[in-house]
Amino acid sequence: MKQTDRPIANPIVVLREEFDDWAVLFNADTAAAVGTNPVGVAVWKLMDGKRDIEGIVSEIKNSFEDTPDASGEEIAAFVGILAENGFVGMEQDSN
Amino acid sequence: MYEALREKEKVEPTTPRFMRTPRSLTIEITSRCNLRCRYCYFFNNPEVVYRDLPTDEWLTFFDELGSLGVMTLTLAGGEPFIREDLPVLLDGIVRNRMRFAFLSNGTLIDDEIAAFIAGTGRCEHVQVSVDGSSAQAHDSCRGEGSFEKALRGIRTLQRHQIGVTVRVTIHQHNVHDLENIAHFLLDDLGLPDFSTNSAGYMGTCCVNADEVLLNVDERKVAMATLLRLTEKYPGRISSSAGPLTDGRMWRRMEEARAQDKPAFHNGGRLTGCGCPSNKISVRADGAIVPCNMLAHMELGRINHDSLAEVWQNSPDLNQLRSRHNISLAEFEFCAGCSYIPYCTGNCPGLAYTLTGQVDHPSPDACMRRFLEDGGAII
Numbered sequence: 001m002k003q004t005d006r007p008i009a010n011p012i013v014v015l016r017e018e019f020d021d022w023a024v025l026f027n028a029d030t031a032a033a034v035g036t037n038p039v040g041v042a043v044w045k046l047m048d049g050k051r052d053i054e055g056i057v058s059e060i061k062n063s064f065e066d067t068p069d070a071s072g073e074e075i076a077a078f079v080g081i082l083a084e085n086g087f088v089g090m091e092q093d094s095n
Numbered sequence: 096m097y098e099a100l101r102e103k104e105k106v107e108p109t110t111p112r113f114m115r116t117p118r119s120l121t122i123e124i125t126s127r128c129n130l131r132c133r134y135c136y137f138f139n140n141p142e143v144v145y146r147d148l149p150t151d152e153w154l155t156f157f158d159e160l161g162s163l164g165v166m167t168l169t170l171a172g173g174e175p176f177i178r179e180d181l182p183v184l185l186d187g188i189v190r191n192r193m194r195f196a197f198l199s200n201g202t203l204i205d206d207e208i209a210a211f212i213a214g215t216g217r218c219e220h221v222q223v224s225v226d227g228s229s230a231q232a233h234d235s236c237r238g239e240g241s242f243e244k245a246l247r248g249i250r251t252l253q254r255h256q257i258g259v260t261v262r263v264t265i266h267q268h269n270v271h272d273l274e275n276i277a278h279f280l281l282d283d284l285g286l287p288d289f290s291t292n293s294a295g296y297m298g299t300c301c302v303n304a305d306e307v308l309l310n311v312d313e314r315k316v317a318m319a320t321l322l323r324l325t326e327k328y329p330g331r332i333s334s335s336a337g338p339l340t341d342g343r344m345w346r347r348m349e350e351a352r353a354q355d356k357p358a359f360h361n362g363g364r365l366t367g368c369g370c371p372s373n374k375i376s377v378r379a380d381g382a383i384v385p386c387n388m389l390a391h392m393e394l395g396r397i398n399h400d401s402l403a404e405v406w407q408n409s410p411d412l413n414q415l416r417s418r419h420n421i422s423l424a425e426f427e428f429c430a431g432c433s434y435i436p437y438c439t440g441n442c443p444g445l446a447y448t449l450t451g452q453v454d455h456p457s458p459d460a461c462m463r464r465f466l467e468d469g470g471a472i473i
Contacts, residue, residue: 014192016164018114026166028192029216033166 006091007056007079008049013087015044025087032085036078039064043075049091053079113372113416116163116403121198121387124153124184125173126379130200133236133303134266134294137173142391146380150180154187156377156397161191163403167219168195171387173379176203182211189215197221198262201248202241209255220258223249225289226266228275235268236294236307249284261289265338267306270313273320281328288330291321292337296459297388297448309338311468318342319473336442342473345462348437349472358436365454366419367439371412375402385415388444389453418443418454428456432463 010027017023023041025034036044042063046056056079057072068074082088123137126145131138138145160168168188175197178184188195194217201223212218225245227233233242252259261280263269269276280289293314294300294307309317317338325332325339334340351359368386375394376387383395383405394412395405405412423429423438432438440446441460443453450458458464466472 012192014164014166016114016116016118016166018116018118019112024166026164028166028189028194031194031219 001092001094004049004091004093005052006049007047007051007053007083007088008091009044009047010087010089015041017041025082027085027087030086032087034082034085034087040078043078047079047088115407117165117373117375117406119167119169119374120160120165121169121171121374121376122153123171123173123377123379123387124175125178127177128172128174128200129177129203130174130238130241132200132238132299134264134300134307136295136297136300136388139299139302140297140390143378144380144382147178148379148381148397150183152381152398153184156381156402157184157187157191157193159398159402160193165193168193169198170195171198174200174203176208181208185212185215185217189217193217194219199248200224200237200241200245202244204248204251206251206255209251209257213255213257218257220260221252222260222262222290223252224264225249225261225276225280226264227269227272228279229272232269232272232276236266246284249286259286261286263289263291265291265293265309265317267309267313270309270317270320273317273324277324277328277332281331288333290333290335291339292334293317295336295445295448297444301448311465311470314338314341314465315470315473322473341460341462341465345465345472348434348462351437352433356437359439361419361439362437363423363435364419365421365423365440365443365456367441367457367460368415368418368443371416375406375412385412386444388442389415389447391447392453415443415453421454423456426456428458428461434462438462 012027012029014026014028015023016026021037023036025036025044039060042060043056046059053076057075060071060075061067079088125147127147176199185195196219199221223245225233226236227242230242249259263276280286293309296304296308300307318341321332321339322342332339370386376384377397378384378390381397382393383397383400383402384390384392385394392411394409423435423440429435440456442457445459446455446457447453
């Protein structure tokens with residue numbers, strides 16, 4: 001098994017879309033919670049182990065208007081924070 | 096990243112602003128209890144049906160809660176540890192990616208259930224009621240032998256490294272024991288902290304009010320003692336109601352009034368209860384209610400009504416949410432009161448039991464009345 005660069009959401013984490021502009025990712029095992037906005041929610045939903053960060057950024061740019069130039073770096077940093085806190089892992093490649 | 100991206104997605108807040116689904120629920124998983132405490136809010140409520148649901152009903156409901164993204168359940172009762180199927184219920188909670196906590200008298204907690212709870216890794220804490228530093232004070236309202244059993248339960252939980260919190264309910268028989276209670280809980284038992292409340296005019300307490308409820312002088316004693324103890328044990332004694340909360344709040348209100356300060360941001364209206372914005376409760380018989388303190392207000396029934404539908408569209412719940420728009424100046428009860436700009440009207444549950452109206456300030460938390468009855472700000 002080889003680790004890929006395709007992030008995959010930890011299935012134990014709950015996504016709560018609490019308001020139109022606010023959501024919470026909640027890890028029931030650790031009680032850790034992260035607040036995020038609709039773009040973060042979209043990123044979260046794209047972390048299915050099939051796309052790498054570049055693919056996710058591309059999808060976000062297609063979905064949201066006027067995406068800032070730095071959005072790629074910001075999304076990468078966001079995913080990195082989630083990974084450090086156990087919200088996200090990297091898909092394993094069986095090949 | 097969040098700030099940069101949020102700018103373009105910014106949405107003006109709606110009014111009233113409440114979550115799409117509740118974050119947490121308090122669930123009375125049983126109406127049975129092995130104790131009959133003299134100030135229990137739960138029993139002797141003529142508007143409540145005391146009936147337990149079978150295991151399957153709760154498990155079905157937990158599946159619904161999981162689908163709604165509920166984060167935490169507080170399991171109450173009755174006494175939650177009296178349910179023989181508790182491990183099955185906890186499995187259902189864990190399976191649905193939720194965490195849980197307990198409100199308990201502690202007397203039925205043994206190694207077997209403590210080991211099970213610890214094994215889930217999902218327990219926030221178990222809150223055990225301890226009302227005295229000795230059996231005499233504790234058992235006076237909770238029944239003979241309950242002190243030793245509660246302590247045994249706490250030590251069992253500690254042995255299994257489950258978080259324990261203690262709630263001290265203050266009444267006539269322990270109000271002069273508060274120093275000893277703090278020493279006992281924080282120094283002897285080594286608990287990180289504890290919380291306090293006082294017996295309130297609800298349920299069984301209504302029957303025993305004369306022998307249980309604090310009078311004005313005892314409230315003064317409780318407030319002064321607790322305020323002193325919070326200085327001795329910084330950050331280790333808390334409250335969300337009762338003498339410590341009143342003592343702190345009334346001191347702020349008096350200072351503000353004396354200095355003619357602007358109204359508090361939540362002052363002058365019925366803002367004392369924020370619960371309906373993020374949590375809701377379920378009675379042991381499956382009735383959905385806004386809060387255990389408003390157990391008469393049935394909003395729907397689990398597994399019959401959609402919780403999301405109740406949460407978002409119940410007229411009664413939305414009425415409760417809009418309670419914060421009601422000005423205290425509208426009430427004859429508050430006429431001429433100089434504390435109005437700093438007052439929140441406090442708990443609607445107590446307001447209901449004392450006045451018969453939910454949309455009314457709670458007389459129990461009225462600072463002016465307390466002072467008129469001989470009270471003083473510490």
